Amino acid sequence: MLMTQMPDAKSPLKIGTRGSPLALAQARETRQRLMAAHGLPEEAFEIVVIKTTGDDRAMIAADTPLKEIGNKGLFTKEIEEAMIAGRIDIAVHSMKDMPTEQPEGLVLDCYLPREDVRDAFVCLDHDSIGMLPHGATVGSSSLRRRAQLAHRRPDLELVEFRGNVQTRLKKLEDGVAAATFLAMAGLRRLGMEDVARAAISPEEMLPAVAQGAIGIERRMADARAEALLDAIHDIETEHRLAAERAFLATLDGSCETPIAGLAVIEGDRLWLRGEILRPDGSEALSDDRWGDISDGAAMGEHLARDLLSRAPKNFFDWR
Numbered sequence: 001m002l003m004t005q006m007p008d009a010k011s012p013l014k015i016g017t018r019g020s021p022l023a024l025a026q027a028r029e030t031r032q033r034l035m036a037a038h039g040l041p042e043e044a045f046e047i048v049v050i051k052t053t054g055d056d057r058a059m060i061a062a063d064t065p066l067k068e069i070g071n072k073g074l075f076t077k078e079i080e081e082a083m084i085a086g087r088i089d090i091a092v093h094s095m096k097d098m099p100t101e102q103p104e105g106l107v108l109d110c111y112l113p114r115e116d117v118r119d120a121f122v123c124l125d126h127d128s129i130g131m132l133p134h135g136a137t138v139g140s141s142s143l144r145r146r147a148q149l150a151h152r153r154p155d156l157e158l159v160e161f162r163g164n165v166q167t168r169l170k171k172l173e174d175g176v177a178a179a180t181f182l183a184m185a186g187l188r189r190l191g192m193e194d195v196a197r198a199a200i201s202p203e204e205m206l207p208a209v210a211q212g213a214i215g216i217e218r219r220m221a222d223a224r225a226e227a228l229l230d231a232i233h234d235i236e237t238e239h240r241l242a243a244e245r246a247f248l249a250t251l252d253g254s255c256e257t258p259i260a261g262l263a264v265i266e267g268d269r270l271w272l273r274g275e276i277l278r279p280d281g282s283e284a285l286s287d288d289r290w291g292d293i294s295d296g297a298a299m300g301e302h303l304a305r306d307l308l309s310r311a312p313k314n315f316f317d318w319r
């Protein structure tokens with residue numbers, strides 16, 4: 001392995017991250033894996049917190065849907081600028097929030113082993129979506145979850161819901177809504193899986209593309225970062241994300257559009273399911289297919305084209 005220099009206390013590998021509890025947990029997991037893979041001490045890594053536009057809620061009205069603020073790259077722009085400027089060497093991201101293309105000079109080709117892909121049903125009084133009383137209020141700001149829920153239960157009342165886990169739980173306690181959703185992966189990484197009343201199966205609610213996956217970005221020309229990251233890369237996650245992200249890219253979507261997708265590997269075969277919905281949930285189109293494990297990108301693209309060809313003309317009016 002060619003590496004100009006191993007990182008040490010004098011020349012640590014700088015790990016850039018947002019400052020949210022979940023982002024910090026993901027940065028620490030990355031550092032932990034790098035330490036273990038290379039037998040390096042903690043001082044060889046420095047976690048650098050970077051504030052992003054998406055974190056600056058002072059500028060943003062609390063009830064504004066994220067999609068209206070200009071979603072693409074909202075949480076990544078400042079981090080990528082810091083990396084290009086050399087203030088950080090690698091950046092740890094939730095792949096669910098990552099645009100499908102990276103700025104010139106940066107690559108995103110290292111994935112950690114994927115966490116639980118499912119959505120969590122968070123509710124104080126009921127065990128499942130099906131058990132919510134007629135007309136109950138549900139809080140979510142995710143266009144995908146809102147559309148999926150409206151499709152399944154048109155009787156429910158939807159309200160915007162955001163903030164950290166504690167804020168959301170307080171809202172449930174205050175009766176603002178009877179239930180909400182979070183990603184199981186985030187809860188697990190925070191050690192808060194108890195907050196989930198139940199994990200929702202992908203058959204019931206197909207997760208967002210790349211949900212539960214952490215990706216690590218670096219400068220293309222940084223041989224040291226490349227060699228260090230190579231040892232912690234998870235190839236199965238790469239194959240699954242290739243399929244899901246090609247599906248998303250072909251639909252020109254992002255995590256704030258009503259698009260869901262999940263790839264699973266069984267033996268040497270890859271299974272991909274995709275779903276698109278009207279934002280009001282009045283219509284949903286989905287399909288799945290099996291293919292070769294390394295054929296994910298083509299499968300994702302073809303699945304997207306199939307669904308698009310079946311979609312009525314005005315299906316994507318929300319774009």
Ligand SMILES: NCc1[nH]cc(CCC(=O)O)c1CC(=O)O
Nearest residue numbers: 094096182183185186211212213
């Ligand atoms: N869009 C916000 C976001 N991005 C990643 C996660 C959770 C962790 C993950 O899916 O990897 C969340 C919060 C949520 O959906 O509950």
